Amino acid sequence: MTFSHVAFSQNKPVPQLGKNTVKEVIAAMTIEEKVNMIRGIGMSASMGSTTPVAGSIGGKVPGAAGSTFAIPRLGIPAIILADGPAGLRIDTLRSNDPKKYYCTAFPIGTSLASSWNTELAQKVGAAMGNEVLEYGVDILLAPGINIQRNLRCGRNFEYYSEDPVVAGNIATAFVNGIQSNGVGTSVKHFAVNNQETSRTNINAIVSQRALREIYLKGFEIAVKRSKPWTIMSSYNQINGMYASQNYDLLSTILRKEWNFNGFVMTDWFAGKDYPAQVKAGNDMLMPGRKSEVKYINEALADKSLTEAEIDRNIEPILNIILRSPSFKNYKYSNQPDLVAHAEVTREAATEGMVLLKNENGALPLTKKKIALLGNASYDLFVGGTGSGEVYKAYTISLLQGLSNAGYQINSTLKNSYQNYIEAGNKARPKRTTVLETIKPLNENDITLDELSHLANSSDVALITIGRNAGEGSDRQIDEDYYFKSTELELIENTSKAFHAKGKKVVVILNINAAVDVVKWRDMVDGILIAWLPGQEAGNSIADVVSGKVNPSGHLAQTFPMSYNDVPSAKSFPGMPIERPETSVYNEGIYVGYRYYNTFNVKPAYEFGYGLSYTDFTFSNIKLSSSTFAKSITVTMNVKNIGKVAGKEVVQLYLSAPAKRMDKPESELKAFVKTKLLKSGESQVVTFKLNVSDLASFDTGRSAWISEAGNYTIKIGPSSKNIKLTKTFSLEKDIVVEKGNNVLAPNYDIKELKK
Numbered sequence: 001m002t003f004s005h006v007a008f009s010q011n012k013p014v015p016q017l018g019k020n021t022v023k024e025v026i027a028a029m030t031i032e033e034k035v036n037m038i039r040g041i042g043m044s045a046s047m048g049s050t051t052p053v054a055g056s057i058g059g060k061v062p063g064a065a066g067s068t069f070a071i072p073r074l075g076i077p078a079i080i081l082a083d084g085p086a087g088l089r090i091d092t093l094r095s096n097d098p099k100k101y102y103c104t105a106f107p108i109g110t111s112l113a114s115s116w117n118t119e120l121a122q123k124v125g126a127a128m129g130n131e132v133l134e135y136g137v138d139i140l141l142a143p144g145i146n147i148q149r150n151l152r153c154g155r156n157f158e159y160y161s162e163d164p165v166v167a168g169n170i171a172t173a174f175v176n177g178i179q180s181n182g183v184g185t186s187v188k189h190f191a192v193n194n195q196e197t198s199r200t201n202i203n204a205i206v207s208q209r210a211l212r213e214i215y216l217k218g219f220e221i222a223v224k225r226s227k228p229w230t231i232m233s234s235y236n237q238i239n240g241m242y243a244s245q246n247y248d249l250l251s252t253i254l255r256k257e258w259n260f261n262g263f264v265m266t267d268w269f270a271g272k273d274y275p276a277q278v279k280a281g282n283d284m285l286m287p288g289r290k291s292e293v294k295y296i297n298e299a300l301a302d303k304s305l306t307e308a309e310i311d312r313n314i315e316p317i318l319n320i321i322l323r324s325p326s327f328k329n330y331k332y333s334n335q336p337d338l339v340a341h342a343e344v345t346r347e348a349a350t351e352g353m354v355l356l357k358n359e360n361g362a363l364p365l366t367k368k369k370i371a372l373l374g375n376a377s378y379d380l381f382v383g384g385t386g387s388g389e390v391y392k393a394y395t396i397s398l399l400q401g402l403s404n405a406g407y408q409i410n411s412t413l414k415n416s417y418q419n420y421i422e423a424g425n426k427a428r429p430k431r432t433t434v435l436e437t438i439k440p441l442n443e444n445d446i447t448l449d450e451l452s453h454l455a456n457s458s459d460v461a462l463i464t465i466g467r468n469a470g471e472g473s474d475r476q477i478d479e480d481y482y483f484k485s486t487e488l489e490l491i492e493n494t495s496k497a498f499h500a501k502g503k504k505v506v507v508i509l510n511i512n513a514a515v516d517v518v519k520w521r522d523m524v525d526g527i528l529i530a531w532l533p534g535q536e537a538g539n540s541i542a543d544v545v546s547g548k549v550n551p552s553g554h555l556a557q558t559f560p561m562s563y564n565d566v567p568s569a570k571s572f573p574g575m576p577i578e579r580p581e582t583s584v585y586n587e588g589i590y591v592g593y594r595y596y597n598t599f600n601v602k603p604a605y606e607f608g609y610g611l612s613y614t615d616f617t618f619s620n621i622k623l624s625s626s627t628f629a630k631s632i633t634v635t636m637n638v639k640n641i642g643k644v645a646g647k648e649v650v651q652l653y654l655s656a657p658a659k660r661m662d663k664p665e666s667e668l669k670a671f672v673k674t675k676l677l678k679s680g681e682s683q684v685v686t687f688k689l690n691v692s693d694l695a696s697f698d699t700g701r702s703a704w705i706s707e708a709g710n711y712t713i714k715i716g717p718s719s720k721n722i723k724l725t726k727t728f729s730l731e732k733d734i735v736v737e738k739g740n741n742v743l744a745p746n747y748d749i750k751e752l753k754k
């Protein structure tokens, strides 16, 4: 189809998108066309299905999540939208076509954030965006940047962090990477979509301050700094109003305060009142339902919705279509460079891995004979389930990765596991939709006697424990967050047998989010979090285990001592079985480390934590001034004082004076990942703090205020391991930015205060 076709009526050419102004094109639309233009088309989400995206584009990209409406007479093509975020999700198979349309499965969002490396996030985005472009897609429905409020959220793996500065900065880099290909992103799910239980109805009751500082902040950073083409509004309600119907969220804050100029789409089938969605500035209703037409027409007829409001929504949609590859008739190859992208994912996964424990240099493994234990060692989880699942060409198992790296794996054990897993997988019902999560099997029963023999014949035991989660459900506390008894037994027995022979035990955590470590960590010598590392999983893990890559990931979320310590433990997932379904965010701004560090609740591993095979020193902190004017510059020095090359994460926290407002003990304001520092090498790190970095949201004044007083900068490799501090003062209160008094809860939250 070409879109240069010009039709004539009454001797006047019909306006054409790209040739005429967007306003002229809108003016030439019939009301039917207008109503269609604000509705999406189609949905094909089954696993590996060959069902095409429905609608006028005739299945251009099977397996895409939807498209926009085409109006050929006005030169408007449909553009294609597909998931995200750990890779492009399209169908592998197409009818009458022997070719397989594979995409690269990259590490999950949590892993990317654990790298604390914005350059890396940009590189992953650039590679993923190239697949979007070369497979004929226009917009990737990613990244997901909701705050990891509670470790049980089933979609945490798609999200980045419990902290909005990490989430916002990683998202900015990722969006820039994707969009550098001339394709778009949809930053989702805007906003406060922090649980899957009752996700389409739950009413999140949150204070204005927690909204601004925690739940909206990451979106604000990403919108202002990376200009995503689109935003996806979320399913849930915020303080009694569906996000997709919320004018204050989508127009007042997103557009007027943050200057967003792309278009907003709903999440798939979100919300209840379509005309209200249109009025709110939710430009596109996805994936498009027939009933929308009826309700929108009725609202137009009774004047509760105006044609001008529809025109307003069409404008940003057309502006984005103008920038799209489909509009430009881009000749996509269907042949992205999957080999090059496999290298990107292999590297990216290593950089997100977090070394939690390493007694007496348990890692890297210098000796070659490994007793490889744990089902996941032979059957890794490489990604989560749901719309974030990616149909990849292959997975490198840990067995394969370690063999590639020259390790010898005990073959009796290997056969036992492979038979056990094959039988276990056969016995479970076949997955029919992407929304079914994959529960780990009970551990293969290896007796103490067998373990003792293994300890004789091997140099070390490596145990992998796997977890998987996904869209549509939240995680369980027992047998998910806490380990299954078969897993604990395996760790305990292996440790007994191997330690009796003076040999070490290392656990690899192949997980989607935090798990309990407290019950078993003292039994083992080393713990490495590999997350869900994407399709090169086994090679990526082997790169770190062997020391080819020195681990440099740090936690972007707290690992607590007990689930009950999680600040939202009592209120998560709210009261989904009651009507109305509500979740009261009574921990307020005290999410994650803001809570643990302010209320002195000891975590198992704190936010920001991560070890390396080398050691670093932090020194020589200097401030440009001891009193704050417009900004302040902080410099410091980081040096690798160990024997091997490595990268360090330098985290800058700020403690603010708490005069009128409650303030957390400290908050992350900036971070830098160093380059690869050779043994003995140093790097000077520079941070610049602006006045907005000092500000908190004062609900009474609906404004960001920096309070006068003394501020302490705290720099370290984690939120609790502060190596350098320096104080500066601010003379007078500063009103940094005035916001609107919107999204107030109509409920007495009884928020946690210091």
Ligand code: BGC
Pocket: 045, 065, 083, 141, 188, 267, 268, 387, 471
């Ligand atoms: C998910 C979105 C996704 C959409 C399209 C929804 O169920 O919540 O994240 O982009 O489906 O697949």
